[in-house]
Amino acid sequence: MSVEYKDYYKILGVSKTAEKDEISRAFKKLARKYHPDLNPNDAEAEKKFKEVNEAHEVLKDPEKRRMYDQLGPNWQQGQHFGGGAGGYQNMNFGGFQGGGDFSDFFETIFGGGGGFQGAGGFQGFGGQGGYANRPQRGRDVEASLTLTLEEAYHGGRKSITLSDAGGGSKALEVNIPAGVKDGARIRLSGQGDQGYAGGGAGDLYLKVNIAAHHRFTLDGVNVMLDLPLSPWEAALGTEATVPTLDGNVSLRIAAGTGSGRKLRLRGKGLGSASKKGDQFVRIKIVVPDSATDKQKELWEELAKEYESFTPRDF
Template sequence: MSVEFKDYYKLLGVSKTAGQEEISKAFKKLARKHHPDLNQNDPEAEKKFKEINEAYEVLKDPEKRKLYDSLGPNWQHGQNFQRPSGFEGGGYHFSGGGQQFDAGAFSDFFETLFGGAGGGGGRARFEQGGNFGGFGGGGGFGNFGSFGGAGGYAPGPSRGTDAHATLELTLEEAYRGGAKAITLQEQTIGPDGSPRLGTKTLSVNIPAGVREGGKIRLSGQGNPGRAGGKAGDLYLKVKILPHALFKLEEGNVILDLPLAPWEAALGAKVRVPTLDGAVEMNIPAGSSSGRKMRLAGKGLGGQGKRGDQLVRVMVQAPPSLTDEQRELWEKLAAVSDFSPRSF
């Protein structure tokens, strides 16, 4: 298989010295422009949307960006020298796929360079200070005798302690919920006393509408018990990733809707993206910037407590005018008795 080098900086239209804020702004601008819901008649939009998400996935992450910058077009000669994910932190490490799409959302180049990051949806990672079976959470191995997690030897079986991790979800995943597979990379001690990295897959049932900070409990998937004791539980704290179009205010989803001045003045029917697919929305005549319209039940939250989507009008003026257009605007200004200012 031939894998082509991709210039992620060129895809986002930024320089190699661009800061995180500039990269983020460029990504949001392009993601809005090429979002499939807003370009349903353009078959290339989805492809372009995935490419800019792939580029942002790398350039927003300092470690991935450093690796990408160091290898560049010569990535094929250096990709085998990266450390396996999970060894740098000690204990356990969750890994999973692309943050915006399911399998297939990332190119062969991305998967080859970063180890198949498009393979399974969201990801979870242990928070700093997590401690599994006595293996210290600070990057080294702690007291091998304290497998019960209490710091010392205790006779008889004892239950393992609970573990806490962060589960990153896209806004779409949080809205829809459902089963999700995450891969757990488990650092253990082999028979020869050296550290080894194994993997296992866990299935997580995500409640539809789960909000930022919500917790999901996986029974028996925490720290192992001592001497045959029952394992503790694993608690996943939900972190919802930033979205190109939507913002969150508790359970409500906010969308800024650009309108032309004549659409705002005369009213219009426009296509509006939601987490449940695009819908047709009637814009009342005389709508000013800042006006909010509600799409009930299109936000986050459990059954009976689901938030709404708030569509906020943002009137935008044409950046330039032809002579004919300017003449028409001047005629409108001459006959209009409307004044936006009362002072």
């Protein structure tokens, strides 16, 4: 018999670090949605209701949840548990003794015939040593790593502290690759969950989240910057100092440059080597207030000089 692994966190729509209150709220919401009394002729809703109930049965109980998390989806290098009537027979998980309207997966782990020998540790499925006596690699873990745009561009060492579900914390030194992109994952070997029976630890994957910047915006690996110009700078041309993530540069603005035009600074974006992005400078013409009669008069004279100019073609 092959028993399919069930992701109870996914069923309830919560993260693996969800607190008990969040799990309870998610369960109540889904239980109301799929309750058979509200869906009397919907077999799929009844199935969902049973799955939600089963997921809550495990995740609400610290001991059940701990056992479930320790096994994980990859404990047998795959998504299915090998057959037999395994489980933790001699452990009374909050009064559950097997049976009930639960899946084969649940009964294989928390009920059934043979295996767990009290609180001392695993003896294995069927009491024959089984998988739990074999070295098992720890689970891979994923966490979020928020970086400033400057940190992502330059890279380098960064000290971080991660909190775990049990309330503990771990201090780590992370090497940030220069030019790392938003959404990229940084792998820290051996920093995931501990293995069992002499198995190696899993890996930690840090998913990069680049924080919003007060000056620049991101478009993939390209960096965008709005450059305000006065009307006369745009009309006559000028040389402007432009900030980049690599320091200020001087940019020549050609006469007659219109608002919205984009100028490219090659290699000033994120990424690396041949895949390195660029910085685009978007021209934004800013018109000053006409505070005096003289200023208004000059604008009126300019309008007369350009009487034949029509900026709109519709």
